[in-house]
Amino acid sequence: MAQTITQSTETLADYYQKVQKMGKLRSLPHAQRWSTAVLKTLGFHLDKGTKRALAQALPQPLAADLTRIFWLLHFPDKNLTAQEFYEQVARRSGNTDVAFARYPTTAVFAAVKELISPELSQRVGRALSPELRAMWEQA
Helix, strand or coil, X not given: CHHHHHXXXXXXXXXXXXXXXXXXXXXXXXXXXHHHHHHXXXXXXXXXXXXXXXXXXXXXXXXXXXXXXXXXCCCCCCCCCHHHHHHHHHHHHCCCCCCCCHHHHHHHHHHHHHHCCHHHHHHXXXXXXXXXXXXXXXX
């Protein structure tokens, strides 16, 4: 049990360091804030089954970020552009620079993909709009 908690903590630390470095962020709290914004926005645009499968594959704090978003009636936008996604992520992170949102978003996508299986990664890609799918696959 203690070994699992230690491995989980190391995984999260590595995850946030990767997001900080790849996302061009100044500190780990910035990486955590941007990670939360990207995961909540991603969770909003995934179907229920894919979101649940992804949450089960992620460490608890990341899974909570992904699933903590709720809308009473929500239909995923299958034509969402990358620009619109960046705008939503920037707003959610408390940042106004939409152009900069590309870096942390790509960093979070890449870090998440390292934590999950290739099959789940493909499933997530299929659940996204074409532009987001391309972003996900390139990360």
